[in-house]
Amino acid sequence: MRTVTHRRVVITGIGAVSNIGTTAAATWEAMKNGRSGISPLQSFPQNEDWTVRFAGEIHNFDPSHVVDGREQKRIDRVALFAMVAAHEAVQDCGYDLKNAGDPYRHGTIIGSGIGGVLTMEEGHTKLLQTGPRRVSPFVVPRLMVNAAPGNVSIQFNLRGPSTAVASACASSGHAMGMAMQIIQRGDCDVMLAGGSEAAITPLTLSAFASMKALSTRNDDPTKASRPFDKDRDGFVLSEGAAILVLEELEHAKARGARIYAELVGYGATGDAFHIAAPDEQGSGAFKAMEFALRDAALAPTAVGYINAHGTSTPLGDRAEVTAVKRLFGAHAHTLAMSSTKSMTGHALGAAGGIESIPAIMSIYEGVLAPTINLDHADEGFDLNFVPNTAQTAKVDVALNNTFGFGGHNVSLVFKRFS
Amino acid sequence: MSSQLPPSEIEAKVIEAIADQLGVAKSDVTRASEFDAICDSLDKAELMMEFEDLFEISITDETASKLLTVADAIDLIQRTLGGSNGSDR
Numbered sequence: 001m002r003t004v005t006h007r008r009v010v011i012t013g014i015g016a017v018s019n020i021g022t023t024a025a026a027t028w029e030a031m032k033n034g035r036s037g038i039s040p041l042q043s044f045p046q047n048e049d050w051t052v053r054f055a056g057e058i059h060n061f062d063p064s065h066v067v068d069g070r071e072q073k074r075i076d077r078v079a080l081f082a083m084v085a086a087h088e089a090v091q092d093c094g095y096d097l098k099n100a101g102d103p104y105r106h107g108t109i110i111g112s113g114i115g116g117v118l119t120m121e122e123g124h125t126k127l128l129q130t131g132p133r134r135v136s137p138f139v140v141p142r143l144m145v146n147a148a149p150g151n152v153s154i155q156f157n158l159r160g161p162s163t164a165v166a167s168a169c170a171s172s173g174h175a176m177g178m179a180m181q182i183i184q185r186g187d188c189d190v191m192l193a194g195g196s197e198a199a200i201t202p203l204t205l206s207a208f209a210s211m212k213a214l215s216t217r218n219d220d221p222t223k224a225s226r227p228f229d230k231d232r233d234g235f236v237l238s239e240g241a242a243i244l245v246l247e248e249l250e251h252a253k254a255r256g257a258r259i260y261a262e263l264v265g266y267g268a269t270g271d272a273f274h275i276a277a278p279d280e281q282g283s284g285a286f287k288a289m290e291f292a293l294r295d296a297a298l299a300p301t302a303v304g305y306i307n308a309h310g311t312s313t314p315l316g317d318r319a320e321v322t323a324v325k326r327l328f329g330a331h332a333h334t335l336a337m338s339s340t341k342s343m344t345g346h347a348l349g350a351a352g353g354i355e356s357i358p359a360i361m362s363i364y365e366g367v368l369a370p371t372i373n374l375d376h377a378d379e380g381f382d383l384n385f386v387p388n389t390a391q392t393a394k395v396d397v398a399l400n401n402t403f404g405f406g407g408h409n410v411s412l413v414f415k416r417f418s
Numbered sequence: 419m420s421s422q423l424p425p426s427e428i429e430a431k432v433i434e435a436i437a438d439q440l441g442v443a444k445s446d447v448t449r450a451s452e453f454d455a456i457c458d459s460l461d462k463a464e465l466m467m468e469f470e471d472l473f474e475i476s477i478t479d480e481t482a483s484k485l486l487t488v489a490d491a492i493d494l495i496q497r498t499l500g501g502s503n504g505s506d507r
Contacts, residue, residue: 068441069441070439070440070441070442071441073439073441074460133467133470134467134471136464136467137459137460137463137464138460138464141460
């Protein structure tokens with residue numbers, strides 16, 4: 001239970017770029033309709049040596065309405081995603097963040113697992129081909145993992161805390177949780193928080209494939225991401241960004257803002273077990289959810305929906321289901337838990353941001369996004385995974401789980417605002 | 419690239435490269451344009467690489483630091499291409 005009274009934090013704006021929608025609204029619409037964003041790879045040529053020839057790429061991405069052509073050349077795709085998502089989130093919240101209020105009360109935390117790896121690979125190729133004097137001076141500002149918050153802070157004149165979080169696939173979760181705490185303790189009134197990833201590159205794809213982490217269902221890409229299904233064979237690498245406007249409650253009320261939900265809990269743990277494999281009992285995930293609910297001063301029985309980390313890997317999904325069943329007991333069979341990665345694939349450091357949308361909207365709209373491709377739930381996976389078709393439900397409390405290589409576990413608690 | 423380029427062509431190529439790099443109209447770049455006014459130090463560093471590639475010359479950091487205007491760059495390139503070794507070194 002909390003011993004300190006915190007300022008309250010609400011969600012007043014949402015923005016996203018994903019492989020199923022160029023906006024948060026379009027992404028949510030596609031999720032409700034169970035649409036897959038997975039397709040044969042287009043970013044670079046592949047021969048038969050490649051064991052994985054599909055991904056969750058965003059096709060025809062055009063940031064021109066946010067960043068002009070000259071600036072685009074100076075910014076990696078990962079930061080451009082974040083800037084476009086931030087633009088939408090700020091428009092959505094109806095607050096002129098760039099010009100209103102004290103800019104030192106506005107900040108940003110944006111997670112990314114890998115940062116500007118496309119720039120790194122292209123820069124390295126150039127170095128090998130043409131020598132050190134031909135390496136672009138824009139390589140560093142493009143590739144650095146903090147390029148996204150750096151550019152977003154310039155975009156909106158955010159002069160409060162501005163930083164990146166890199167905890168692999170838990171990056172967004174940490175970013176949103178830490179941003180919440182900054183507002184709670186009084187350092188800022190508005191934070192842009194979320195994550196971005198653009199790592200569908202030759203090196204990244206081949207490296208994840210070497211780990212045997214990826215699905216190899218090349219003949220049927222839209223069916224490859226199948227969390228909780230007994231035939232799941234790994235995750236599908238994808239990309240995108242999502243940014244939330246987190247705002248102190250009185251600040252939001254004073255301007256008559258629309259409030260989607262309240263962010264009330266953040267729990268974070270480390271497995272201290274293996275650099276890439278999950279603890280089979282999901283002990284770290286269990287504790288992250290427990291701590292998040294404790295932070296929110298809520299009982300497990302209050303939870304109506306969990307947006308699972310659910311990447312579609314054999315071990316990861318089992319660990320998460322085990323942890324949920326242990327923590328929630330009989331209530332695990334009452335709540336619903338879906339993995340929207342079944343549609344979007346796994347956007348690594350952006351995953352938690354993108355997946356905050358179905359968690360928040362389960363409360364705001366009363367619709368649960370499905371887990372598609374769930375034909376035969378694995379043995380012992382006897383929860384309501386919202387298989388294949390969206391469901392309606394009155395949800396007052398939703399969890400958003402993200403777990404990352406390195407053993408990072410984050411759970412966030414969203415609650416109906418009242 | 420040979421040293422037979424007429425001066426007017428060098429000027430056109432330089433201005434086109436600058437406009438392209440900075441994402442501005444060619445008409446916005448003149449011989450009198452100062453690098454400090456139209457771009458930052460990173461743009462200027464990349465522009466020097468672009469000139470090196472475009473005209474197959476070499477521009478040292480010290481030389482680059484003395485190029486204040488577009489005309490300075492055009493003059494340097496003309497001098498370099500007109501010289502015997504195609505280099506300012």
